[in-house]
Amino acid sequence: MKSPELLLPAGSLEKMHAAFDFGADAVYAGQPRYSLRARNNEFSTLDVLRQGIEGAHARGKLFFVASNIFPHNSKLKTYLRDMEPVIEMKPDALIMADPGLIMMVREKWPEVNVHLSVQANAVNWADVKFWKKMGLTRVILSRELSLDEIEEIRQECPDMELEVFVHGALCIAYSGRCLLSGYFNHRDPNQGTCTNSCRWDYKVSNASENETGDLVNIPVETIKFDFNKALEDANQSFSAMGDMKRHPLADRPYLIEETGKPGSLMPILEDEHGTYIMNSKDLRAVEHVERLAKIGVDSLKVEGRTKSLYYVARTAQVYRRAIDDAVAGRPFNPELLGELNGLANRGYTDGFYQRHHTQDHQNYMEGVSQAHRSQYVGQVTKVEDGWAEVQVKNRFSVGDRIEIISPAGNEIVTLGEMRNTENQSLNMISGAGHTVRIPLEAKYEKALIAKML
Numbered sequence: 001m002k003s004p005e006l007l008l009p010a011g012s013l014e015k016m017h018a019a020f021d022f023g024a025d026a027v028y029a030g031q032p033r034y035s036l037r038a039r040n041n042e043f044s045t046l047d048v049l050r051q052g053i054e055g056a057h058a059r060g061k062l063f064f065v066a067s068n069i070f071p072h073n074s075k076l077k078t079y080l081r082d083m084e085p086v087i088e089m090k091p092d093a094l095i096m097a098d099p100g101l102i103m104m105v106r107e108k109w110p111e112v113n114v115h116l117s118v119q120a121n122a123v124n125w126a127d128v129k130f131w132k133k134m135g136l137t138r139v140i141l142s143r144e145l146s147l148d149e150i151e152e153i154r155q156e157c158p159d160m161e162l163e164v165f166v167h168g169a170l171c172i173a174y175s176g177r178c179l180l181s182g183y184f185n186h187r188d189p190n191q192g193t194c195t196n197s198c199r200w201d202y203k204v205s206n207a208s209e210n211e212t213g214d215l216v217n218i219p220v221e222t223i224k225f226d227f228n229k230a231l232e233d234a235n236q237s238f239s240a241m242g243d244m245k246r247h248p249l250a251d252r253p254y255l256i257e258e259t260g261k262p263g264s265l266m267p268i269l270e271d272e273h274g275t276y277i278m279n280s281k282d283l284r285a286v287e288h289v290e291r292l293a294k295i296g297v298d299s300l301k302v303e304g305r306t307k308s309l310y311y312v313a314r315t316a317q318v319y320r321r322a323i324d325d326a327v328a329g330r331p332f333n334p335e336l337l338g339e340l341n342g343l344a345n346r347g348y349t350d351g352f353y354q355r356h357h358t359q360d361h362q363n364y365m366e367g368v369s370q371a372h373r374s375q376y377v378g379q380v381t382k383v384e385d386g387w388a389e390v391q392v393k394n395r396f397s398v399g400d401r402i403e404i405i406s407p408a409g410n411e412i413v414t415l416g417e418m419r420n421t422e423n424q425s426l427n428m429i430s431g432a433g434h435t436v437r438i439p440l441e442a443k444y445e446k447a448l449i450a451k452m453l
Helices: 013-021 046-058 073-088 099-108 125-133 147-156 180-185 227-240 286-295 309-328 335-339 359-371
Strands: 005-009 026-030 062-066 093-096 114-116 138-140 161-168 202-209 215-217 253-258 265-269 282-284 299-302 374-384 387-392 401-405 411-414 435-439 448-452
Touching: 005 013, 005 161, 005 309, 013 026, 013 046, 013 309, 026 046, 046 062, 046 073, 073 099, 093 099, 099 114, 125 138, 125 147, 147 161, 147 286, 161 286, 161 309, 286 309, 286 335, 299 309, 309 335, 309 374, 309 401, 309 448
Parallel strands: 005 026, 005 299, 026 062, 062 093, 093 114, 114 138, 138 161, 161 299
Antiparallel strands: 161 282, 202 215, 202 253, 253 265, 374 387, 374 448, 387 435, 401 411, 401 448
16 A cells, blocks of 8 residues: 555645654645635745745655635736745745646646645546646645545546545535635735634624615524434435425525624525525544555645644644554554644544444544543754753643654653743643743653643
């Protein structure tokens, strides 16, 4: 079995090196103007981008540049000119979605590897064959595919590199092509300025049309929603399929209010399929790594260029172990599920990979996942004479069980002593903004610290 590439996000040089330290084979980053991450993106200057590409190559790793925007005419005028210095840096590939930009790059730089972005929604083997004919070297498949569908594409397209997402945020839109942020905030997700409107905290109230046709709030009782009943109804509708009925609330308009904008009521209309303003669970498909490797998927990708250093390190380490276990023929280690619980998440799902799970499988997933819970509390900056200097991120105390997360391996210990930078003994540190010292071996110089919950 060939070992698939482990591809991690790089929102900064520090995160890039953390990804490599903890097991990534490659990273992806992008210029704000032409990728879909205009904010929290350190690669906004050519100098930093050059440092990233050269730094990756010095370590024998790969660096892909995301250039997956859907440009309006104004950006077409500057694209080739702005990309010339980037191409000179020799990134290992460009990640692209727009057919027009792909055509322009293929004509001007035919030697450059181009990977088709997930934004282009490749969902079948005919798609993949088309892009192969266009000269692309890899297709990042849509998140909406099942494992069986991916396997069929692999069988039909044995000579094309395939990449899939295994971890990270899921959009309430087809492969991320969302309009919600643009509608609410005039910040277009497809131009790199998404405000993640689907993840805000909304309150819903009834509305009706007034004499001018505007929607106005009706101050009545709170709308009641029974999740279990809704799930049961949805399952019944799915099994029936042909007998589609409109939801009893489908013909009524509503107003929604976001917690951060009290008094700002925004209208939504619901049809028989729903309102589409939801807070998706996050993708976690580590349990499917073995199957994906057996299928022959070339690259497993983690989403999250705006996520923390801890997120990058933890996901790199967990998925590296899952890949190595799969290739070596070792059974899946369910502890890996729980190790991802310490990351900020909105609950986990394995997305579309497997629609129906058995009850045994669900119990197995939940039981192991809840057993290992932790919170990121600090980053080791250096180790001298048996003492580590730690930048504090969250509260922890002497007596806490802490996990040392390191490229050298992980270890759970009970914290027996802590000092401040003046070498005075401490029992507790209240939170971020402080530096403390704890006893630690020199091999943990690049470690992150998590408190077991």
